[in-house]
Amino acid sequence: MRDEKFKYAADTSDYVLALAGSESSTEKKQRISKITHIISLVITYAFLIIMGIIIIFPFYWMIITSLKEGEEIKQLQQTFFPQVIRWENYTEAFNRLNFGVLLRNTLLVGIISTLGTLITTILAAYAFARLNFKGRDLVFTFLLGSMMIPGEMMVISNYISVSRLGWTASSNIVGNFAAMIVPFWVSIFYIYLLRQNFKQIPNELYLAAKVDGKSDWEFLWKVMVPLAMPTLTTIFILKLMGAWNSYVWPNLIASGNSNVYLITNGLRETFSTADNPNDYGAQMAATVVVTVPLLLLFIFFRKYIMRGVGRAGIKG
Amino acid sequence: MESKNNWKAWLYLAPVLILLAVFTFYPIINTVYVSFLKDYNYTTGTHSGFAWFDNYVAVLTPYSELGGAMYEKVMKIALPNTLLITIITVPLSIIISMVIALTLNSIKILKKFFQTVFFMPYVTNAIAIGMVFSVIFSTDYGIFNNLLGVQNLAWIYRTSASDTVNYWRALFAICFYIIWHSLPYKILIFLGGLQNIDAQYYDAAKIDSAPKWKIALKITVPLLSPQILYMMITSFIGSFKEYNSVIGLFGKDGGNFDVNTGPSTMQTMVFFIYDQVDKNNVHYASAASIFLFLIIMAFTVIQNKVSKKRVHY
Known part of the structure; x- marks a missing residue:
């Protein structure tokens, strides 16, 4: 890296010489550089605005279409704002989705699997960050390495396991939910995230707690956990979003039993493949219903979400 | 302690x-x-002995007992789809997200606002937004055809029996969607990388009054190379496992395209694997998933080897 720096410094030395030109041309140069600055600023913002529109457009189109009447959707020239606003699309979407059941299932699975994950993550992260034991680094490296293996390989065997336990039988609703929850009670990435956070907590606190006669267990729940609340919030939100978006595994477990569908399964099953423009209004209303809670979480917990997601790349 | x-x-x-x-x-x-098992029945756990590599052969060669049906699905549909999606979306999404991150990093006014906007696709449901894209790309009443000024151009679905969907158009639609969906994460990682770059590099360049594009190309991009490598490896792995986007955009059967133009569906490797689980062919699904794992491993190792020479730490 150091070599590189010097190389570029040498590269650009011509510019230094160019700058040392005559006095009269300096003003002219300043004006030119001001103009190029403005031009580059315009280009920069124009680019960002165009890309921003491309990013926003699907959201906009989803909302607009969800409010349109069937007749308007089927116009050859599409309109960018509904001529008549049709709220009934939403009533239809809620009814057809069987939204109450989907919401109940998703929240049940999401919250229980999130709480379970938080407990296992806190315990493991504490052991890796604070406790001293033989093979600690080895086990931790091993766990990180296992993140490389694609989940598909486990999904097949896990499906075999849970169906051998009878958890996939359509009569066994409790088993169905257990199958959607228990395998997700552990996340190596979150252990890694929380361990980093625990390590930042100064050792003096630990020693002080020891002097006060606190046990490791008390120290963890009374000092570490409150101090790590931001990271725990991040984990909570990301995990909840994961449950809201999960499709593959619940789809395998539910295998067509709509009583145990999660929200995404319900959405896909209700509005199946057929391309029916008459249905676009209700279909887009349903996608709005699925998307809005996520966007609300994003608005309220933006900081937590972006920090958690961004952390993944720091190792490089 | x-x-x-x-x-x-x-x-x-x-x-x-x-x-x-x-x-x-x-x-x-x-x-x-x-x-490695022959005719494994997962509900009872019974099987008729070891097939060893026969399951792999059945999945990958046309000369299997199944008359080549699975071979067609893997070698003529799932694997080409997966490879094409990967080759198109990985470099494009990395380049686009890097340009956006560099531009975002160079502004002050509205920076937070744009950052939030560009992150929005991350907090979406892949199936739900896939359905939105299929409405945008709709044949008869789609806004995309409208903006192009054409009518009845099929991208996703056939609307009548006589209609055909050209494979390459469908591929365009799914790649567009995947890139759209994958930008936020990459932009965020690149922005993080940009913040870590020592300001003295820029100060040196500024004193030398080097033009902005030259600073970006000769200083910033090489210093971002750890993030670029990380993005390449993770998005290669991610796009080899593409599944939800296919279900969201094309529905549960993965589309139905004109066979004269390419593969008949957009089914991917993971699609094939879950399809086999659904059909109770768990032994084929296992063989296919290990095959996929080996491909991913090979790509990761090659990328690591190649990039060792190019990444500046």
């Missing part, structure tokens, strides 16, 4: 280790085992 912590520490780790043993480590071994 005393040594009496030793057994206590393992108690703290016990829940995680037990769960991982049951739901991660055992399944990996079991999947390898099942992939």
